[in-house]
Amino acid sequence: MNTRPIRFFHRGAIVELDGLPPTTTVLHYLREHAGCTGTKEGCAEGDCGACTVIQGELDASGQLQLRNVNACTQFLPTLDGRALLTVEDLGEPGALTPVQQALVDCHGSQCGFCTPGFVMTMTACYEAHQAAGTRPTREQLADDLAGNLCRCTGYRPILDAGDRMFDAPAQPLDRAPLIAALQHLAADAPLHYQHGALRFHAPQDLAELARLREAHPEATLLAGSTDIGLWVNKQFRDLPTLIYTGRVTALREIRAQDDGLWIGAAATLEDAWAALTTMAPSLAELWRRFASPPVRHAGTLGGNIANGSPIGDGAPALIALGADVMLRRGHQQRRLPLQDFYLDYMKKDLQPGEFIEALWVPRPDTSWAISAHKISKRHDSDISAVCAVLAVQLRNGTVQEARFAFGGMAAIVKRAAQAEAVVVGQPWVQATADAAAAALVNDFQPLTDMRASDAYRLKVAQNLLRKLWLETLDRRTITVWRSARLAA
Known part of the structure; x- marks a missing residue:
């Protein structure tokens, strides 16, 4: 070339x-x-x-x-x-x-x-x-x-x-x-740039990107550079071959459909979150606190998901919404639930030469209640100690399905399977929420680090489940509940 x-x-x-x-x-x-x-x-x-x-x-x-x-x-x-x-x-x-x-x-x-x-x-x-x-x-x-x-x-x-x-x-x-x-x-x-042994490829066609990726599985796939840029600035790493996704028009597409949202892997964080919050307005505060505008204007949602950090804020939201990840290697495509994409700390179900093509997010109907929270030391531009996106599907006051996705609580972003099992099929009352909070000790054994202690993380996660229950009550119900508590 x-x-x-x-x-x-x-x-x-x-x-x-x-x-x-x-x-x-x-x-x-x-x-x-x-x-x-x-x-x-x-x-x-x-x-x-x-x-x-x-x-x-x-x-x-x-x-x-x-x-x-x-x-x-x-x-x-x-x-x-x-x-x-x-x-x-x-x-x-x-x-x-x-x-x-x-x-x-x-x-x-x-x-x-x-x-x-x-x-x-x-x-x-x-x-x-x-x-x-x-x-x-x-x-x-x-x-x-x-x-x-x-x-x-x-x-x-x-x-x-x-x-x-x-x-x-x-x-x-x-x-x-x-x-x-x-x-x-x-x-x-399309740009193919070389300096000595260092190469940079910027294909503009999805098929050409797939061909390059399959031919160079050892290459670094570059999207918004908001993380990989630090590999060079802070870690002084050598990156012999870079394949850039930011010029592939098909990867930057966002398509809203009746049943959900298709988000190309190279769509910017800003554009992707704007589309997500149109479909799920309760994510708006998480969007505002996800990094900063300059980072969101460059970074991509696909890159955030591919990074696989256990403290990334994109994965909890998408997992709680039931998203799938669309993978591609050459002409072959593969689809799997995003929650199954993460295998262990910084280890993904991603084969050599394979890359994320898009994310598919189903549209939640009105039976779903969704609550999103980012807990960090600073309000803006900070890394989460705990990120929780909690979703329950309610019909006639009973929990039909639950997706409790947490970041910062384990080696990967994951669902709280034990807490979910406690609430499914149960009436959505305070006792159910309290039981889910108690069950979190069976789902997570969080670490202590510079951002938070293990006890703090667990307590926050439990309180956020209780807050989800409060957020699903209307004002009349809350007034009655408070009055009953005071009378007791």
């Missing part, structure tokens, strides 16, 4: 790059090769937001999508065919953008180290709302800024600036040059 340079739009022109290792991060390229030092390096693992940039691409309908991502974890070849905007692209002395001017007016910067990252996130927010003709609430602004940390200015003046940037006359970015460049880049052949 023919190799070619990496091509993307940056600083008003199409850039061609060759001669850099494929694991060069976008941040390293900007600071060490492009001379764009406004983008800062803080944590180098996608937590602080100092390196935030905006990535642009055309969606399936040809519309320009601008999303803030972390430059520190993204590998340079993933920019191929896309646009890159940095703080150097915004405004100039004496002609600041509404975002920049609002930060000045509201004293939203002190040491200034984090400010470029805030500017890029706020610009992405500004562009999205200008395009939609909307204005965010202060709470929405805070959610959008969840991936950007500031440790000296404080967040009040930054949120004030987020409010004020919409008061100025509208000044959106000129999108025409970006769209024209992206349309031009769309005609390029």
Whole structure:
């Protein structure tokens, strides 16, 4: 296959790059090769937001999508065919953008180290709302800024600036040059890039991806790079061959059907969770607390599931919803329940050359009650001590089926089989919920680590089952129950 340079739009022109290792991060390229030092390096693992940039691409309908991502974890070849905007692209002395001017007016910067990252996130927010003709609430602004940390200015003046940037006359970015460049880049052949013995493949066709994966089962399959990027940044691992899924259109599709939801493995976390919460609104808070917007804009749900971390927040939700994982090797496809995909710690039922093609999530009907909870030390951008997504199917006050999925309680994300068995066929009353909570000791023997003790994890999990019962009661029933408890 023919190799070619990496091509993307940056600083008003199409850039061609060759001669850099494929694991060069976008941040390293900007600071060490492009001379764009406004983008800062803080944590180098996608937590602080100092390196935030905006990535642009055309969606399936040809519309320009601008999303803030972390430059520190993204590998340079993933920019191929896309646009890159940095703080150097915004405004100039004496002609600041509404975002920049609002930060000045509201004293939203002190040491200034984090400010470029805030500017890029706020610009992405500004562009999205200008395009939609909307204005965010202060709470929405805070959610959008969840991936950007500031440790000296404080967040009040930054949120004030987020409010004020919409008061100025509208000044959106000129999108025409970006769209024209992206349309031009769309005609390029799929990227096959080589630097010495290091190779990077970015197929654009599902069949070609399957062929490459089968031919190179030892290769690292790269999706959003939000985890694999840390293998390079923190662990200094060598990755001789990378196969990138982010250019395969079929893998990025999300199809809502009458009986469920098809989520391609390369659909971003943001898009996948948006679709999931439309079908199961009780997952909305878990979505908001799943990583940060820059991570969700780059990472994929398929990658989160393939990673198989016992503290991943995607698997508990999908297992509780009864999802299946669709696997592919060459021309062969295989389907199995997601709960059976995880065999042991970081061990999956995934054969050499096989990869996740999609996830199928059945649509829950109104007989299902679903409760989702993420327990962590920080509210935003933290790893779960316990993640629980609990679902019960109720008919005439009796439990027909139960799916209690927990992360952080074992070596894999798994269902609480003993607790489920206790409630199925029983009336859904407090005693049943208490019995399920008691049965959890037979399902899990959690570990003690830096995030939580074993006793804390077990107590939290038990309390969440009791909370599920409370959440399924209407106000009248709760009032009667409380009155009876008080009378007793």
